[in-house]
Amino acid sequence: MVRHKHTASKTDTRGYTGSVSRDENRAAHGGVCEVETCACGYTRRTNVNGRHVEQGNWEPGADHRNAWKIRDYLREKGDMSLADIRDDLGLTEVDVDLAVQNGDVRFRELQDATGRFWLGLEGGR
Numbered sequence: 797m798v799r800h801k802h803t804a805s806k807t808d809t810r811g812y813t814g815s816v817s818r819d820e821n822r823a824a825h826g827g828v829c830e831v832e833t834c835a836c837g838y839t840r841r842t843n844v845n846g847r848h849v850e851q852g853n854w855e856p857g858a859d860h861r862n863a864w865k866i867r868d869y870l871r872e873k874g875d876m877s878l879a880d881i882r883d884d885l886g887l888t889e890v891d892v893d894l895a896v897q898n899g900d901v902r903f904r905e906l907q908d909a910t911g912r913f914w915l916g917l918e919g920g921r
């Protein structure tokens with residue numbers, strides 16, 4: 797797991813879409829949502845409306861969630877070709893690449909004689 801203090805390496809301002817915290821502050825709703833992304837891939841969303849703020853917690857970003865999805869699938873199925881993982885889990889090639897690079901799961905990347913790429917879990921199943 798991640799053992800550092802998350803800091804925003806990038807902040808995107810998006811439209812408000814809904815509450816981002818259990819500690820809801822309705823006054824902060826209806827404005828914008830600032831999405832901070834840490835270098836590790838975790839994200840934190842903060843609703844801002846004028847001087848009102850509702851801050852969420854740091855959460856695993858899409859790369860981490862996809863990496864966990866792939867890990868669980870490989871645990872069940874064993875080593876699989878990248879193409880099958882992509883199709884079976886409904887991910888794009890880029891999603892898989894980012895998950896392997898940025899997610900906090902270690903993968904083994906293998907290539908067979910025909911040049912197809914396979915993915916396995918580090919340390920076997």
Ligand SMILES: [Zn+2]
Pocket residue numbers: 798800801802803834835836837838
């Ligand atoms: Zn971080």
